Every structure is written in structure tokens, then in C-alpha cells.
Amino acid sequence: MAFDPDASWRLSPQVAVRPEPFGALLYHFGTRKLSFLKDRTLVEIVQSLGEQPSARAAVEAAGVAESAQRTYIGAVGALADSHMVVQRGS
Known part of the structure; x- marks a missing residue:
């Protein structure tokens, strides 16, 4: 799955x-x-992913x-590729 910065991540x-x-x-x-x-x-961004509507946000x-x-x-996309962050709902 390709990284979509406008999707919800955590x-x-x-x-x-x-x-x-x-x-x-x-x-x-x-x-x-x-x-x-x-x-x-970047640490702040990663820790706030679950509270924001998208990675871009x-x-x-x-x-x-x-x-x-x-x-x-x-x-953030590289962290998604390594499964450190995942789309919400998955």
C-alpha cells in the first residue's frame, strides 16, 4: 500500500x-x-499522528x-514503509 499523507495514520x-x-x-x-x-x-509528529486527521495535518x-x-x-512515509506507523482502522 502506498503512503498517502492525507490519510489517517497512527x-x-x-x-x-x-x-x-x-x-x-x-x-x-x-x-x-x-x-x-x-x-x-519528527518525534512530535509521530506521537501526534493518532490525534490528527492526517499525516499532513x-x-x-x-x-x-x-x-x-x-x-x-x-x-513519516518511510516509517509507514517499515510498519512503525499504520493507517488508522488497520
Whole structure:
């Protein structure tokens, strides 16, 4: 399934978030994959996905400048590809 930034997303229920000074570690208990989020804004976006109507809305709510939104949306898309975030309802 292709990543749609206008769809509703959330952190996978199989993922644990561990805050770190540099950002956060994400650990997926199903795939045993570990992801390093080295950007606190991205951590904020990922943690707010379940509260926002879409990934794009989560990026905007985090106050990301329009010129940088594509980068953050791409990062959320990469997390979707690795099953760290999933569409709501799935």
C-alpha cells in the first residue's frame, strides 16, 4: 500500500517509543526493527499522528514551515514503509 499523507495514520500498537536526548528510539515488537528519530519535531509528529486527521495535518500542527513539510512527510512515509506507523482502522 502506498503512503498517502492525507490519510489517517497512527503509531503501530506494536511499537514502543523511548525518548532519548537526541530524539527517540522506536522499537517494533513484531518485526524487531529499531528506528532512530534524530529530530524532536519528527518525534512530535509521530506521537501526534493518532490525534490528527492526517499525516499532513500532524506535520502542519507541529509548526513545520511549508518549505520543509515535504521532508517530514517523506520521513513519516518511510516509517509507514517499515510498519512503525499504520493507517488508522488497520
